[in-house]
Amino acid sequence: MATTQATSAMLPTVGGTCVQDDQAANPSSDAAWQMSALNLGITHQDFQAMLKFVLPGECDIYRFERDLVDTWEKLTRTVADEVQIELDVVYDMFNNRIDAQSWHRICRTVPYAYGCFKVTGEPVLSKMLYTACFRFLPGVSIKFRLPRIAYLTVGELREIIIGFVGALRLLPGVPNISAELLRCMHLDLVKLRGYASGGCECGNLLKETIWVVAKLGSAAEPEETENGDCHVLDEHRPTTGSNDQKAVVARRTYIAITQEWRPCASNPPNCLRVRNPPNCPTTIKQTLLPGTTLVDEVRLTVTKGFEALKENMRFATMSVEMQTHIDGQWVPITDTQCRLEKFEGPVRVVLTYVQWW
Numbered sequence: 001m002a003t004t005q006a007t008s009a010m011l012p013t014v015g016g017t018c019v020q021d022d023q024a025a026n027p028s029s030d031a032a033w034q035m036s037a038l039n040l041g042i043t044h045q046d047f048q049a050m051l052k053f054v055l056p057g058e059c060d061i062y063r064f065e066r067d068l069v070d071t072w073e074k075l076t077r078t079v080a081d082e083v084q085i086e087l088d089v090v091y092d093m094f095n096n097r098i099d100a101q102s103w104h105r106i107c108r109t110v111p112y113a114y115g116c117f118k119v120t121g122e123p124v125l126s127k128m129l130y131t132a133c134f135r136f137l138p139g140v141s142i143k144f145r146l147p148r149i150a151y152l153t154v155g156e157l158r159e160i161i162i163g164f165v166g167a168l169r170l171l172p173g174v175p176n177i178s179a180e181l182l183r184c185m186h187l188d189l190v191k192l193r194g195y196a197s198g199g200c201e202c203g204n205l206l207k208e209t210i211w212v213v214a215k216l217g218s219a220a221e222p223e224e225t226e227n228g229d230c231h232v233l234d235e236h237r238p239t240t241g242s243n244d245q246k247a248v249v250a251r252r253t254y255i256a257i258t259q260e261w262r263p264c265a266s267n268p269p270n271c272l273r274v275r276n277p278p279n280c281p282t283t284i285k286q287t288l289l290p291g292t293t294l295v296d297e298v299r300l301t302v303t304k305g306f307e308a309l310k311e312n313m314r315f316a317t318m319s320v321e322m323q324t325h326i327d328g329q330w331v332p333i334t335d336t337q338c339r340l341e342k343f344e345g346p347v348r349v350v351l352t353y354v355q356w357w
Contacts, residue, residue, distance in 0.1 A: 051107060052116040055083065061116060070107055072100040080124055084148040088121035088282065122284045123147035125258060127325050129346050132161050132210045135188070137175055142168065144256035144286060145346050149206065158187050161212060167288045168254060184214045253291035255340045258348035259302050260284050263355070264318050280315075280355055291341030295322055295333055298340065302349045315353045323348050 050063040062083055069075040079087045090098045093115035098106055106112045125145040132142045142164050146152060162185055169177045188211035263280035287305075289298065299320055306312055323330040325345035333347070340347060 049114075051113065053079070053083070053119050054116050055085065056118060056120065066107070070104060072103045075103060075107075079119055079121070083119065084124040084150055085119060086122045086124055086282075086284070087119060089119070091118040091120075093117075122282065125284070125286075125346075127328075127346070129255070129344075130206055130210060132164070132212055134165075134212045136181065136212075136214045137177070140168075140175070140252050140254070142254045142256070142288070143291075144288075145258060146206070152206075154187060157206075157210070158185070161185070161187070161210070164256065164288060165212075171254065171288065171290065173252075173290075181214050186213055186215055187211070188213050253341050254288050255291050255293075255347070256286040256288050257298055257302075257340065258284065258286055258346060259305075260348055260350045261306060262350060262352055264352050280353075289340060291339065293340050294336070295338050295340075295347075296336040298322065298347070298349060299336075302351060306351055306353070312353075314355055316356050318352045318354055319350075320352075321350045323350065 049066065051066055051069055053062045053064065054060070064078055064082065067074075068078045075090070076087045079085050090103065092098055092106065092112050095118070098117075125147055126149050128145075129143040130146055132144070134140055142161070144160075144164055146157070146160065162182060165177060165182060165185065168174055169182075261281075261283040263282065287302075289301070293301075299322055303317060303320055306315075306317060322333040324333055324343045324347050325331075330348070333343075
């Protein structure tokens with residue numbers, strides 16, 4: 001089965017490329033803290049102040065009450081809820097990595113507690129699927145999760161959808177989509193209630209089907225009538241029978257499943273698992289598949305894809321679990337012969353691995 005990963009600027013690790021290689025590889029998390037002559041602690045009054053955080057590449061500073069982030073567990077939860085980032089690494093103002101065991105000390109220590117911490121990690125993905133339909137691809141729809149919904153702009157949404165359409169081009173049986181058509185794709189801003197600025201946050205616009213148009217100038221788009229299920233009427237297909245009804249184009253739905261490659265939390269026998277995050281990373285990505293794909297086929301595709309990567313040769317798969325989101329929680333999928341299009345919520349595949357050497 002052919003699979004592709006949808007590429008988009010919103011999907012890779014946030015800020016991961018902003019760290020110098022020698023700093024990222026340095027296992028010492030708080031060398032600057034240990035060398036500081038100002039390790040005096042924080043007074044009771046100072047402890048009421050807020051801690052500041054920033055994402056690499058962003059201008060906004062996030063401020064949180066100290067009691068919401070004074071332990072690593074609280075910090076992880078607050079960053080996920082408020083910044084919508086699945087926390088990976090925290091850096092101090094000197095760009096030194098802070099490990100989980102040292103965080104509770106550093107966040108209380110002068111001068112670090114008054115600086116601005118940098119956080120990196122994977123964007124938190126939505127717990128529901130969004131649907132994009134295309135005026136220039138009658139009957140075709142793509143369902144996917146979106147990153148950092150609270151901060152997503154119309155311009156970023158367009159780039160994400162273009163990424164998925166780029167992946168769609170490589171799947172078998174899909175109508176030809178030229179590179180020119182890909183460059184001319186735009187969201188139908190009439191359907192988006194007049195949000196014409198690419199910098200505007202999407203907000204409530206995502207509650208409806210997202211319609212995509214292609215502004216090609218001389219090339220006319222097919223006319224069609226749509227409904228919530230992306231059924232369309234093909235103007236160019238001949239009709240049959242005595243009436244003049246237009247032929248309905250069959251739906252073709254493509255669904256982005258979420259792959260989560262996570263290091264094993266405990267060490268199995270004879271396993272030399274390394275605790276350093278760069279050696280055992282967590283990877284989260286979306287992969288586009290036909291909606292008719294069986295659960296068993298999805299599991300096999302994800303496992304083969306993980307094992308085929310050269311950089312994963314030192315890793316071994318421990319478990320592969322498929323889940324879907326129902327009533328606010330992830331539940332295991334037991335029916336291996338069910339098709340992706342039968343699930344209302346998103347489907348994710350959690351692959352747990354260990355490092356053998």
